[in-house]
Amino acid sequence: MRILLVEDDLSLGEGIRTALRRGAFAVDWVQDGASGLLALRGGGFDLVVLDLGLPRMDGIEVIRQLRAAGDAVPVLVLSARERPADRTLGLDVGADDYLGKPFDTAELLARVRALIRRSAGRANPTLESGPLRLDPATLTARWKGRPLDLTRREFALLRVLMEQRGRPMARDAIQRHLYGWDADVASNAVDVHVHQLRRKLEPGIIRTVRGLGYALGDAVGDAP
Secondary structure: EEEEEEOOOOHHHHHHHHHHHHHOOOEEEEEEHHHHHHHHOOOOOEEEEEEEOOOOHHHHHHHHHHOOOOOOOOOEEEOOOOHHHHHHHHHHHHOEEEEEEEOOHHHHHHHHHHHHHHOOOOOOOOOOEEOOOEOOOOOEEOOOOOOOOOOOHHHHHHHHHOOOOOOOOOOOHHHHHHHHHHHHHOOOHHHHHHHHHHHHOOOOOOEEEEEEEEEEOOOOOOOO
């Protein structure tokens, strides 16, 4: 899953990015509101973690313009503004959740997972597909009750395919969800991760959809 972080405090931003990456999220980080809004107009994000006191454009204005454009991407506001009126304003203009600074990174990750789950219309915090079970909170996966030994990238790949179960995802879309804007990614990185995952599951679980990419589960026109 891919997250946009909009935070101008370099130390805090680095800490948040590190925590989110350890949670198997791809993170793109910008440091002012105008750049954040521009990045969001390009699409492809599953969630935004947004500071309010930003240079060039305040976080409240970012949310206003985002919602005015019809973009429903979940927004988690981070702010040192503790007045109830500030929280109310952020939620009323379209934020989905609010976390005051300072905060615990475990709570941040829990709120991120909850917002992504809610936006996908899921009540269950775990992802299940037949005998395959994945727990985003503990970063663990099981196949037929057997624990899977997955790298962080493999876990992230499995999670995004399970979120899109039955629908093919193009390689470049998968790559953005795994790496974000990272420029140092080998052209065959996604194929390598798929190959490794297939070895740890069974043939046919992750399918190649000709001309489209990869899919988990049944999809028309796919082949093992």
